[in-house]
Amino acid sequence: MIFGDFGGGRTRKSFGKKEREALxxxxxxxxMYCGKKEREVTYFDVDHKTPFSRNGRDTFANLQLLCRPCNTRKGDMTDGEFRKAYGLTAASKAKNPPTKVIPQSYFEKISKSRAAKKKRSTRSRTNDFWW
Incomplete structure (x- = not known):
């Protein structure tokens, strides 16, 4: 099953049951980020550590399972960018998910802080052009 053409003649593939179960x-x-444990693989999204949109490949080494909130929050960031932004163990050292669950409130607090910083930064730049 193909999800669609993403430019440059590349198509994103659907991951089968075997690949999902292996992950x-x-x-x-x-x-992989918050450590939330699920009983079934169907509750996880297959994520590209380096996003497909940024030339990430469909190789097993570039894939990880994330819960929907973590995958949505990660968006188009690389694994390393997400880990740095949220103060998680560096990608080079994180071979396994955290054993202790990190609550979503932790990620939400950082997301709000990042959004506020971005808003202040944008506001200060627009004020530079005020006549």
């Missing part, structure tokens, strides 16, 4: 087993049934 699920390798991560111990946990989200």
């Amino acid at each position: 699920f087993l390798s991560q111990g049934g946990r989200c």
